[in-house]
Ligand code: SF4
């Protein structure tokens with residue numbers, strides 16, 4: 121057992137007694153990024169397989185949320201930059217070793233596509249709406265022609281974005297709670313799951329609602345498996361990771377982890393969705409909202425708890 | 434060239450002169466520091482062991498802070514010294530999160546700051562401020578690639594360690610024990 125003491129005094133804000141450099145905007149950004157990735161992935165996928173008429177909610181309505189989510193997420197990220205006026209430095213270089221760098225570039229490419237996608241569907245969603253400027257009509261027609269191309273581009277981009285929200289954290293070997301390979305796939309699955317939940321909320325028909333209910337159920341089960349793997353990894357890991365796990369099991373984040381993420385965010389909505397699918401009368405919005413909240417809490421927990429974990433020396 | 438610092442924990446008395454010297458030399462804002470002294474007490478009573486360590490950025494050879502920096506603001510300078518270019522830094526905090534030693538902090542002006550091994554002094558052939566003021570002369574600075582340098586010789590002769598080698602960053606601050 122070792123006692124460590126700063127003899128010279130050190131009480132640097134956001135570093136001592138434990139790191140808290142990333143505040144609420146970062147988990148919000150990770151959540152919204154994953155959500156946008158999930159929504160656009162399904163929109164693109166169902167466009168490519170030609171199911172446009174069967175899932176209008178997922179292809180036309182829900183994607184209206186995606187550009188908003190991305191812009192709010194990016195605004196949140198910017199807000200947490202302490203040297204904000206220099207943010208353009210992100211775009212004067214590409215550093216493949218830095219997840220933050222390639223994530224910024226992926227978002228740079230995704231943002232206009234997400235706007236274009238919402239743009240070409242806006243008048244279908246709101247039939248009474250007309251563009252205020254005449255020149256917008258030919259642009260709309262032009263972009264519509266390339267819709268399938270956009271869908272093809274979105275498939276890899278959304279997957280990379282979804283994984284990036286996890287890898288951003290897992291790339292930090294200094295934070296034992298984050299430093300596990302499952303975090304990328306876990307956040308991707310969670311992002312897809314929140315996207316599916318959004319599609320349940322925006323579903324136009326019972327068929328569509330049930331389709332995304334099934335998809336979401338499958339994703340939740342995968343997510344639970346990933347979480348079990350993650351916990352097992354900590355258990356089998358070195359001292360620093362065992363200590364990190366302690367925060368989630370028995371430590372100060374226990375309730376958040378078991379009640380809000382696993383219970384209310386995954387198991388309970390899965391049960392409700394299963395009931396709904398088997399014909400019971402459940403208001404489908406409830407599990408969908410729970411999944412969305414659970415997804416957000418997962419990001420907040422991982423970012424906050426992760427910063428409290430460190431190497432022991 | 435590979436600059437390194439060697440610190441004798443057996444000679445250190447924990448006076449914190451190195452901390453004050455650094456704050457003065459580098460204009461570190463009040464309430465912040467680039468180096469600090471840790472007292473580490475281990476063992477079970479009555480057999481206890483105290484170690485005093487002057488800690489700072491380890492100028493790691495394989496530094497995660499340089500790897501994670503999205504703009505290239507964190508980079509290697511001559512002799513492997515890790516430095517942040519202030520007006521390239523966006524203050525994203527990725528490097529702070531990535532440092533296993535919590536050696537970085539956000540300067541009140543927004544950019545990220547940390548120990549530079551006093552690069553501006555080293556370039557003039559002087560020693561880092563902390564090394565030059567230590568009253569017990571427990572700190573040494575030099576080039577590890579040069580077999581005959583004081584630091585190389587000390588590491589050859591004495592038992593030493595680095596902090597958290599398991600973090601895999603290959604630190605260049607060594608502690609004689
Ligand atoms: S001690 Fe931390 S800040 Fe210094 S080089 Fe190593 S990782 Fe970077």
Ligand code: SF4
Nearest residue numbers: 502522523525526528
């Ligand atoms: S805070 Fe500055 S130095 Fe650190 S990773 Fe971000 S841009 Fe690089």
